[in-house]
Amino acid sequence: MDIIHCNDNLKLYTRELIGGKGYNLLPLYTKAQQSTISSELYTVPAFFIIPNEFLSYDISYDPNQIGDYRTIEFTNKKQLDQLIEPFKTLQKPIAVRSSSPLEDNLEATFAGRFHTELNVTTFEQLIAAAKQVINSQYNDTVRDYAAQKEIAWKEGMAIILQQQIIDAAIQGTIQIEEEEIIIEYYETNDSNKKIKQEIIEYDLAKIILDNIIHHNSDFKGEIDTFYKKYNEIISEHFSYIAIAALQAKKDCNLKETTQIEFLYKPLEKVNFVQIRELPVIKQPSNYEVLNLTIPEGIPSIESEICNGIAGEMILPAYVTFTPAKANTIANQFNLKNKIFLNHDLHEMKMAKKQGYEIRDIFPLSERLWEIGNKLFPEYILVCNKLDDSIIGMNTITKNKKAIITTMEANKTSHAITVARELGIIAFGANLETSDWQQFIYQIQTGDLIHIKSNGEKAIAYLEKRRESDPYQKD
Secondary structure: OOOEEOOOOHHHOOHHHHHHHHHHHHHHHHHHHHOHHHHHHEEOOOEEEEOOOOOOEEEEEOOOOOOOOEEEEEOOHHHHHOOHHHHHHOOOOEEEEEEOOOOOOOOOOOOOOOOEEEEEOOHHHHHHHHHHHHHHOOOHHHHHHHHHOOOOOOOOOEEEEEEOOOOOOEEEEEEEOOOEEEEEEEEOOOOOOOOEEEEEEHHHHHHHHHHHHHHOOOHHHHHHHHHHHHOOOOOHHHHHHHHHHHHHHHHOOOOOOEEEEEEEOOOOOEEEEEEEEOOOOOOOOOHHHOOOOOOOOOOEEEOOEEOOOEEEEEEEEEEEOOHHHHHHHHHHOOOOOHHHHOHHHHHHHHHHHOOOOHHHHHHHHHHHHHHHHOOOOOEEEEEOOOOHHHHHHHHHOOOEEEEEEOEEOOOOOHHHHHHHHHOOEEEEEEOOOOOOOOHHHHOOOOOEEEEEEEOOOEEEEEEEOOOOOHHHOO
């Protein structure tokens, strides 16, 4: 068994051998190199794949440690030595990515469940990162998710070593749906990584791509014609990214909703580093006739983005916050205000007053989320945000049956993607932190929330105030 190069032929390998991520990435790289149209639109950074079962290792578990604590030790030096030359040929830094046979297939993507290590520059760092990637397959979050999806968990992990793009201006995820292409991204020089969104009409992007293919014509000329004809008030850069993504989906012969992770620098080709097809959503039979009228005079919220899952339920709310936002809110509002009836926010504020730094509050937050998850057998998670930087909240709150984010509306985040696969209604709105009347400030943990979604639009409102504090149970 050899290390697999990005130029290799996919037909020589199975998904079991190179994992879901590698199985999708190999044909994408080939098309970017060999197809006249594709090579003008996008590129894929060079990579190698360490096949599943290539590396021999021992695994040990320390029962005295908290959480999923294991130690991986490689046992065959000759195998490690075979990584030296491929590693040398890659421009540094590199990303070390998981490619489990479980992930990125039409049953489940396992988005955000396995480990990725960025900014690897030395061989020692590569070995350490490979151990972390292998280790991540044994995490309880992976096993739990497999059980939820009724997929048999089994050992196996290929590893992708990929050149990392370090000079991109923007980075994010593209989601190609039936009627629109959603581009969610952040500017790489923004320390807060604030997510922005552009939406391109699918049909308009397809018109340009079809013209390019049919006439084998100059891309720049076609894009200029596009603006003159349709007078679209959208950035040329995002139109280009959308068209390139559409071609990539076609190159990989993907039929369903598709996500592509990208990095882009103006006047250069867009870089695609991952592509996956999302599982088909199974909707209830009557979802299109739901009444989405919000009753007047009660706390409510309406979606800006929705993950496509339709349904209706009434369940208690579990209201919580991310540590960083909790600190911001605590600084803006006096402790006497109603919001500090929220258990988690109060505990985080007290920790801050006692001199805890944000990094120290994260372990506290995870303990609070564990407590909150046990309050109800099923609940609606109401939080300010649930993006990929706080995966702990998403994985710990296992009993949630719906998700509402009130200060974030990111359709392509791992949390929203996974909720979609699990059939969990999830929607978001970008409400202002300083808006005292917004939904999250008016709802308490234990209040009954009525949530409805037709897949494209969702609402939630207060159904009934709680009769007692669920944290005060006997």
